[in-house]
Amino acid sequence: MRDMLGRNELIAVEQALHLMLHSSALKTSDEIDISIEEAYRFILSRDICSPENLPHFAKSTVDGYAVKSSDTFGATEGFPSYLKIIDEVLMGEVPLFRITKGEAAKIATGGMLPEGTDAVVMLEHTQLIDETTIEVVKPVSPGGHVIQIGEDVKKGERILEKGTRLKPQDIGALAGLGITDITVFRKPIVSVIGTGDEIVPPEKPLAPGQVRDINSYTLSGLIQEAGGTALKRGIIKDDYSSIRGIMEECLKDSHMVLITGGSSVGSKDLTENVINDCGKPGVLFHGLSLKPGKPTIGGIVDGVPVFGLPGHPAAIVICYKLIVQPVLYRIAGLCANKNPEIKKNVRARISKNISSSPGREEHIGVTLEEREGEIWAIPLLGKSGLITTLSKADGTAVIPLNKLGVHKGELVEVRFF
């Protein structure tokens, strides 16, 4: 990973991700049983098949009259069919009567079709003549306004796939099938270690030359948002034995370890050495053709992914989103082919010329504005060390590896945070 001058070779984000996701069997989180009441946003560890037909009886999709469809054939406003109302279907109950030719029964949406009927005429297509007679002014075809047994879900049908993150409507579907307990992946535990001799916790008084810990707080939120459990492991002195000590501690109970900073000269090599010395295969890449985020390190230690992230608060969010989050999703059990990316990116017009160096992918914090039906991305300009730039941003505009920049009005891809 070093060239002849001893410098780290830079690799593209995509390549780094490929190395992480394919190099070794990553340890996926273990399974737990959970009630659907608690399961919102958990990830299914097994396919779920329906234990029954849904609906389990033929039901009406409208308010109206259950009929024999043949009794309505040819009915018009001018020549209506006349039907006798013999009873009413009560919600939640089995109709105990039977409809024969020329008869109808009142039925509400969701009601069970009585024996002898095969369709429902909508209330709007009928007229009440007297208490027991209706005029039908429009024909209904067989099966019209009826959901048949198993039409929504067939018994045994797979309704949710392993790797799905449960949405509110998925939990609703499970409830609808009477499935109240399921098996999901436990939320992965991600340890966050801060390094840097200048970093102090936010509650401590600040001496000149020191800065407060920002990254552990930002990363904890991002990890939570992605469905992990973040453990802040404190701020560690920037030396080999301190970093190695905390790293071995973290490896005992974590599914992933993130080390941020330090910005002291030489500290990047410390992290690299610790990762290599803690287990196999060790460091997989060191240095990305990415701005900001060049000094990122990635490796795997006995199945546990470990990342060394730059100390800049702006860089850390971008590196996390591009490199860490996809790996976190993998160990959390999230199925990659669900393709959440389509939902997370939009294309927008950049509001000013931006130049970029060739050979690196550049990410620029932007806010989004709608102007006459078009979405515009307004770059937030600021030095890369500013912590507030990314707090104000809606996302980052991406200038690809092979471009020298973008012109005002050009379409760029914007990723959300």
Next chain:
Amino acid sequence: MRDMLGRNELIAVEQALHLMLHSSALKTSDEIDISIEEAYRFILSRDICSPENLPHFAKSTVDGYAVKSSDTFGATEGFPSYLKIIDEVLMGEVPLFRITKGEAAKIATGGMLPEGTDAVVMLEHTQLIDETTIEVVKPVSPGGHVIQIGEDVKKGERILEKGTRLKPQDIGALAGLGITDITVFRKPIVSVIGTGDEIVPPEKPLAPGQVRDINSYTLSGLIQEAGGTALKRGIIKDDYSSIRGIMEECLKDSHMVLITGGSSVGSKDLTENVINDCGKPGVLFHGLSLKPGKPTIGGIVDGVPVFGLPGHPAAIVICYKLIVQPVLYRIAGLCANKNPEIKKNVRARISKNISSSPGREEHIGVTLEEREGEIWAIPLLGKSGLITTLSKADGTAVIPLNKLGVHKGELVEVRFF
């Protein structure tokens, strides 16, 4: 709200929302104090201003040498400036030395500029001649690679606005400024009442003609996702006194009440009557020019918004997103001008012709696919009562009020769930 034939007049979604958001002073949730550790996704109830300058010392943004910029003016590869390294800036410490003309000090990213310097030369633009001498091959301007005191945040500057939902990077910024405790809006409590004589809880055995409660589970997840606290209040018999009883119970401790179903004939009027009888101003609209979702009811009872939602599981998600969620955001204290809509919609090409009735806004469940760089929306066809349609959907394609349908390949707006 009723026309001459006693039918409810249908109103557009936008108009209904306007009535809800403007008709009366909605009760906004109260304030609580909270640690930033717990504050992720809470909504700020007050502006936050910085108690200090950030950074509170001039710091380097690169690894290199702190210099007097004037010592580097005119430096080139051919005619470099020579500077004497007299010391090194230690991270987190105040340099106790002073730089004079012709001198430099080693400095890392984030290091404090020593007295006498006004810029930092990047390591890449220097060459080490011997242990105490560097060649500088490129000039640096005054202030080059330096973040000045207060350049990121000035003391007293407003850094986060009331009404902001706290993102991970906002929590990071607060930590960076030493703000560890803040005031936020309490999560609004939303009571969810199910009605319908045919509805049973998912854990109960199912008799023919009955269906399990889906909507309370879906709504609870959606409410949680939006930042509320959902309280499932059970399934109530479809009669006036039962609905009125539970409604009065809910109004004691809730910021919002949702009643779903019932689909029995006449139950829609029950809900309307209960809302009108419980307090002022009562029902504001009954009936939307929306498909699915036409029978939706909205009202305000002594400051608390109350909605009657249709019983169809597919309709409920759409009504919730269009009508309930914006009102929930308002009472949660979320600032409307943050415009999260831009982020939540995309435009996609519809994959087949869809017809629609004039005079109503129609929402169709779709999945999204990327085809040669374009996003396509694939309609999920299914009868409106199917519970699984919206579980499979990525979002809904919108056919506006004034259109008769869309043609294959036409751009439609897709909203995400």
